[in-house]
Amino acid sequence: MxxxxxxxxxxxxxxxxxxxxxxxxxxxxxxxxxxxxxxxxxxxxxxxxxxxxxxxxxxxxxxxxxxxxxxxxxxxxxxxxxxxxxxxxxGERPAMPWGVLTGVRPGKLAHKLLDGGVAPQELPAYLKQRYLLPEAQAKLLTEITLRQKALLPDATRFTDAGIYIGVPFCPSRCSYCSFPAGIVPADEESQQNFVNLIELDILNVVKLLSMHSLCIRSLYIGGGTPTSLSDKVFANLLKVVDKHLHFDTLQEFTVEAGRPDCFSTAKLAAMEAAGVNRISVNPQTFHDKTLALIGRKHTVADFYRAYEEVRKSTIPNVNVDLIIGLPGETAADIAYSLEAAAALEPENLTIHTLTWKKGTALFGEAMNLPAAEAAALVEQGRCLAADKGLAPYYMYRQHYMLGHLANIGYAKPGTESIYNIQMMEERHPVIGIGPSSASKVPLADGHHLLRLNMPKNVAVYQQNLASYFAKRQELFD
The missing domain is CATH 3.30.160 (Double Stranded RNA Binding Domain)
Known part of the structure; x- marks a missing residue:
């Protein structure tokens, strides 16, 4: 255009x-x-x-x-x-896949409308009439919102909270990524010093939990790529987490192990020992040419080896991520990746649509996949997920997204990620630990919240830990 x-x-x-x-x-x-x-x-x-x-x-x-x-x-x-x-x-209205909704979290609107008295059976038509959502998206948003309400009932102010621990390191920078992550330090001493900071942060959070009687249902270690740490330091991190954050109420413990190039048997054993019961292993694509083009230092064969090893472990819930629209890929390439991912029959499948993010190597380049083809591939992904018994349970959108589409998470019944719902719908408290993490406290109306972002830079985070501990305390007070 x-x-x-x-x-x-x-x-x-x-x-x-x-x-x-x-x-x-x-x-x-x-x-x-x-x-x-x-x-x-x-x-x-x-x-x-x-x-x-x-x-x-x-x-x-x-x-x-x-x-x-x-x-x-x-x-x-x-x-x-x-x-x-x-x-x-x-002379015409262009395709508007999500009508006039441009925000990241359309689910928040759907929750608000249901809370305000719109009947569930009337919500799709309401969204179509007042927000111009196409019928398919209106039904999808309604389906996801009702499923979330059944999975995670609306909390009172301090119940059913989640914890996020951020590890802002990766083995290399992907061309599409804007996450505030740096290349992991090569020496174990620097890595261990980082884990020591995380332990200080965790100890402060433990005090916060006892003061407010928070019920922790989910724990998520993300990044970056937490597994970019060495085997020894990664194991130390999990020991610290297991020592201080081992709760009887914890239902879900996720580790983002998305990069097969820093996956190992030792790290998998450390996750098993710590009680991790959900893990992400993400190919993003099933084409080696694309992996090399976007800067990922692994092959499709590396992904399969990591995935198969996880399947033999005691970790029951595996998530696989794919991205529609990566540079150089045709619709046929992407369709192949969708079918390959579905054939693995993971418990969770998350299908992303490429987003042009400021500060990335790809920002400003032309999108090579037509929007109509991207939309058709999103629909193909939905059908493949449904054929494997996976239903949509959370979604979010981003600015500069190919075709104005959405990222959608699918799950087999009973394996939906509690943390993903807590983070995306912002109706339950989430406590952020580590650089780039965010703590969120929903207000009484269920639709607004208070928020505290930790610094992105590790050095700044270290220098200001005490002040951020105080600010986090004020957030919950």
């Missing part, structure tokens, strides 16, 4: 830039100080009024909305009016 530019004239006292620009982008228009189109936003007789002038042509759209309405409702109305006026100009 050729990019065009429009000038925005806002006559209101409220900010309208984000919702207007998000919708204009579907039509190939970007806001600028000069452009071939001019869009004015005003308010009259209880309606937002948008007037779009392109050359000698002009178009008008209005949407009823009170200026005293909640911010989300104002945003929705502005988006609908923007889509209306640009559709008049274009």
């Amino acid at each position: 050729t990019e065009k530019f429009f000038v925005l004239h806002n006559e209101l006292d409220i900010e309208v830039t984000r919702p207007v620009c998000d919708m204009a982008a579907f039509f190939g228009y970007i806001m600028a100080v000069e452009g071939t189109a001019s869009l004015s936003v005003s308010y009259a007789e209880g309606c937002f009024v948008l007037e779009l002038a392109v050359g000698e042509r002009s178009f008008t759209a209005s949407q009823a909305c009170s200026l005293d309405a909640a911010g989300g409702e104002i945003t929705r109305c502005l988006k609908l009016a923007t889509v209306d006026v640009f559709s008049q100009m274009a």
